Amino acid sequence: MKFKLEIWRQFETGEEGHFETFEVDGIDPEASFLEMLDQLNERLTGEKRRTVAFDSDCREGICGSCSLVIDDTPHGPRQVTSCQTYMRDFEDGSTIRVEPFRSTSFPVIRDLVTDRGALDRVIQAGGYTGATTGPQPEPNSMPVAPEVQERAMDAAICIGCGACVAACPNGSAMLFTGAKVTHLNLLPQGQPERANRAIAMVDQMDQEGFGGCTNFGECSRVCPQEISLDVIGMLNREYRRGRLGKRPKDPPAMRAQ
Amino acid sequence: MIPVADFWNSTVGKKTVVAVTGTILVGYLILHMVGNLNSLFGPGGAEPRVDWYSGWLREIAEPLFPYAGVLWLARVILLGSIVIHITGVLQLNSRNRAARPSRYPARRIGRSWESGTMLVSGLLVLAFIIFHILQFTTLSITVTPLEHGAVYFNLYNAFQEWYFVVIYLAALVLVGIHLRHGIWSLVQTLGLDSPARNRGIRYGATALTLVIVIGFALVPVLFWTGVLGAPETEAAIASLAGGTA
Numbered sequence: 390m391k392f393k394l395e396i397w398r399q400f401e402t403g404e405e406g407h408f409e410t411f412e413v414d415g416i417d418p419e420a421s422f423l424e425m426l427d428q429l430n431e432r433l434t435g436e437k438r439r440t441v442a443f444d445s446d447c448r449e450g451i452c453g454s455c456s457l458v459i460d461d462t463p464h465g466p467r468q469v470t471s472c473q474t475y476m477r478d479f480e481d482g483s484t485i486r487v488e489p490f491r492s493t494s495f496p497v498i499r500d501l502v503t504d505r506g507a508l509d510r511v512i513q514a515g516g517y518t519g520a521t522t523g524p525q526p527e528p529n530s531m532p533v534a535p536e537v538q539e540r541a542m543d544a545a546i547c548i549g550c551g552a553c554v555a556a557c558p559n560g561s562a563m564l565f566t567g568a569k570v571t572h573l574n575l576l577p578q579g580q581p582e583r584a585n586r587a588i589a590m591v592d593q594m595d596q597e598g599f600g601g602c603t604n605f606g607e608c609s610r611v612c613p614q615e616i617s618l619d620v621i622g623m624l625n626r627e628y629r630r631g632r633l634g635k636r637p638k639d640p641p642a643m644r645a646q
Numbered sequence: 647m648i649p650v651a652d653f654w655n656s657t658v659g660k661k662t663v664v665a666v667t668g669t670i671l672v673g674y675l676i677l678h679m680v681g682n683l684n685s686l687f688g689p690g691g692a693e694p695r696v697d698w699y700s701g702w703l704r705e706i707a708e709p710l711f712p713y714a715g716v717l718w719l720a721r722v723i724l725l726g727s728i729v730i731h732i733t734g735v736l737q738l739n740s741r742n743r744a745a746r747p748s749r750y751p752a753r754r755i756g757r758s759w760e761s762g763t764m765l766v767s768g769l770l771v772l773a774f775i776i777f778h779i780l781q782f783t784t785l786s787i788t789v790t791p792l793e794h795g796a797v798y799f800n801l802y803n804a805f806q807e808w809y810f811v812v813i814y815l816a817a818l819v820l821v822g823i824h825l826r827h828g829i830w831s832l833v834q835t836l837g838l839d840s841p842a843r844n845r846g847i848r849y850g851a852t853a854l855t856l857v858i859v860i861g862f863a864l865v866p867v868l869f870w871t872g873v874l875g876a877p878e879t880e881a882a883i884a885s886l887a888g889g890t891a
C-alpha cells in the first residue's frame with residue numbers, strides 16, 4: 390500500500406512545530422501503524438535525515454506508551470491503541486495526518502513524543518495502596534462480591550495512555566483518575582487510604598492544569614480499554630464524600646451463593 | 647468544618663456546586679411550570695384562577711412571614727443560584743480552555759451537540775429570563791396592556807401578539823437544549839448514577855425536559871390559538887374597551 394503522511398515535527402519542547410509531508414510505498418496491509426513508521430524511519434536513516442520520534446514499548450496494546458493522534462482521533466480510527474491499529478484500516482493512497490497527544494499538561498518532547506508525567510504524579514498522589522505484599526491471604530478471609538470485583542477490574546484495565554485527555558475538549562483527566570479511584574476504592578486493599586484518595590488525586594489533577602469534566606463523554610469513545618463514564622460518577626461521589634467528611638460507603642457485601 | 651474554599655477551588659467541587667445550583671433552578675422551573683398551568687382554568691368570571699394563584703403565592707405562610715415574604719425568599723435563593731451557577735460555569739470554562747491547546751483536535755467524537763452548546767444556550771436563557779421578568783414581573787414592557795395583579799389579563803394580551811409567542815417558544819427550545827444535557831449531567835456530576843441505572847437516567851433526563859418544555863409551551867400556545875378566551879373581569883373589559891377605542 391501507499392500513503393501520504395503529514396507528520397507533526399517539533400525538535401524540542403517550546404519550539405514551534407509544523408507538519409512535514411512524507412510518502413511511503415510498499416506497505417504491507419498487515420503492518421501496524423508503528424511498523425509503517427518504523428519503515429519510514431529506516432528510510433530516513435538511510436537518507437541521513439532526522440527520524441520521526443514516537444513512543445512505543447510493548448506493541449501489543451497493554452503498556453499505554455504509544456500515543457499518536459491519527460487523522461484527528463487519539464490512537465486512530467478503531468478505538469484500539471496506535472500499536473494495534475493496522476494499515477489495512479486505511480484507504481490505499483490516502484493522506485494520513487499524525488500528531489502527538491495534545492494537552493497543556495502533556496508538553497511535546499519531540500515530534501510525536503509527549504511527556505505524560507502529569508498522569509504519574511496523579512498516581513503518586515493517591516493511586517497506591519499500603520497493603521503489604523507477601524503471601525496471599527486466605528481467600529475466604531476477605532470476600533469480594535463478584536459484581537464489585539467486576540466493576541473494579543473493568544476500571545483496573547486502564548493502561549494510562551492518556552488518550553482520554555487528548556480527546557477531551559477540556560483536556561480533562563477525569564476518566565483516567567476516575568478509573569484509578571474506582572479500581573482502588575472498591576477493593577479491600579484500597580480501603581485504608583480511601584477517605585483521602587479521591588481528594589488527593591483530584592487536587593493533583595487540578596495542579597497539573599488538567600481541565601474539568603463537562604460530561605461530553607468523548608474520552609470514553611476513544612479509550613482503547615473502553616472504560617465507561619461511570620468511573621467519573623464514582624470519582625465525583627468519592628470526592629464529595631471525602632470533602633464533606635462522610636464515611637465512605639462500604640462496597641456491597643458478599644452474598645451467600 | 648467543611649473547607650468551603652478547597653471545595654470551590656477544585657474542578658470537581660466547583661462542578662458539584664454548578665450541579666447543585668442547576669438542580670435548584672430545575673426544581674424551580676418545575677414548580678413555576680405547574681403554577682403557570684393555573685392559566686388553563688381559563689378566564690373564570692370575576693377572578694381567573696391564575697390571578698388567585700398569584701395572590702396566594704404572596705400570602706403563603708402569613709402571618710409567620712410578612713406579605714410576599716416567601717416569594718422574596720425564593721427570589722433571593724434563585725438569584726443566588728443563578729449567580730453562583732454562572733460564576734462557576736465561567737470559571738470552569740476558562741480553566742478548561744487553558745488546559746487545551748487551541749483548535750485541537752479538529753474531530754469531535756460522539757458528544758451531543760447540546761453538551762457542546764451549554765454556554766450559548768445558558769447565556770441566551772439568561773437573556774430571556776431578564777426579558778421575562780421585565781415583561782410579567784415589573785410590567786415594564788408595555789407593548790401590550792399590563793395591569794398589576796391581573797395575571798390572566800396580562801398573559802392574554804401578550805400572547806395575542808405572534809412575536810411574543812415566538813419569543814417564548816424559542817426560549818423554551820433553548821431551555822430544552824440546556825436541560826437535555828444538564829439534567830443528565832447533574833446526575834453524573836453528583837455521582838448519583840450507577841452502571842445499571844445509566845440508560846434510564848439518560849431517557850429520564852430527556853423525558854423530564856420534554857415535560858417542562860411542553861408544560862410551559864401550553865400557555866402561550868393556548869392563548870394564541872384562542873382556546874383560552876378573553877378575560878371577563880370588569881376592569882379588564884373596561885381596559886380593553888379603552889384600549890381599542
Ligand code: HEM
Nearest residue numbers: 603664665668671672735764765768769772828831832835
Ligand atoms: C433556568 C435556568 C437554568 C437552569 C435550570 C440550568 C440548569 C443546569 C443544569 C441542571 C446543569 C448541569 C449541572 C452539572 O452537571 O454540573 C447546568 C449546567 C450548565 N449551565 Fe445551566 N441552568 C440555567 C441557567 C444557565 C445560565 C443562565 C447559564 C449561562 C451561562 C448556564 C450555563 C451552564 C453551563 C455552561 C453548564 C455546564 C454544562 C456542562 O458541564 O457541560 N446555565 N445548567
Ligand code: FES
Nearest residue numbers: 448452453455472
Ligand atoms: S506500545 Fe504498548 S500499548 Fe501501544
